[in-house]
């Protein structure tokens with residue numbers, strides 16, 4: 086691959102992901118993980134209905150179990166809405182540091198050296214879920230909220246319940262973008278980008294949660 090092509094790919098990834106979070110000063114805010122959470126019924130496909138400012142469409146999360154207790158895989162897929170319609174695949178690893186509190190996880194993506202917290206805030210497993218993630222950076226934090234549904238749409242009652250819960254943690258729902266979940270199965274011949282177990286070390290594009 087030519088140098089220009091590599092630079093172009095980095096630029097595309099950078100544009101697609103550099104805005105997928107909001108910044109704050111100091112520590113990550115305290116967000117209470119869900120009580121009595123179980124990962125098993127959470128596994129499988131979720132459609133991302135809203136997420137902290139992003140340029141991506143058709144975002145899905147696929148949680149799968151591993152052979153190791155308290156360790157799960159997270160596959161994130163999305164399309165870019167910028168020209169080129171790149172299709173992204175990212176593989177993350179979730180771990181539960183303290184089995185007493187399974188809704189409070191850590192996430193690590195292949196290219197990202199610093200793990201982020203990954204907190205299940207609320208879910209009924211069959212319809213809706215909300216995830217809060219936060220990563221400590223030099224002088225502050227960057228955080229992201231995802232509102233998930235088992236379908237490509239979400240019922241208003243569930244959305245209201247989630248928004249009220251987020252507000253109770255002082256997370257601002259106005260920072261969330263609505264994710265287009267239409268024409269997602271259509272094949273396109275855009276760029277195909279996959280993150281592989283990481284050799285690359287730096288760059289803001291690595292922040293995916």
Ligand SMILES: *[C@@H]1O[C@H](CO)[C@@H](O)[C@H](O)[C@H]1NC(C)=O
Nearest residue numbers: 129130146147148149158160
């Ligand atoms: C979810 O991930 C698992 C494990 O990689 C895979 O077998 C399954 O096909 C995925 N589901 C979808 C709908 O992509």
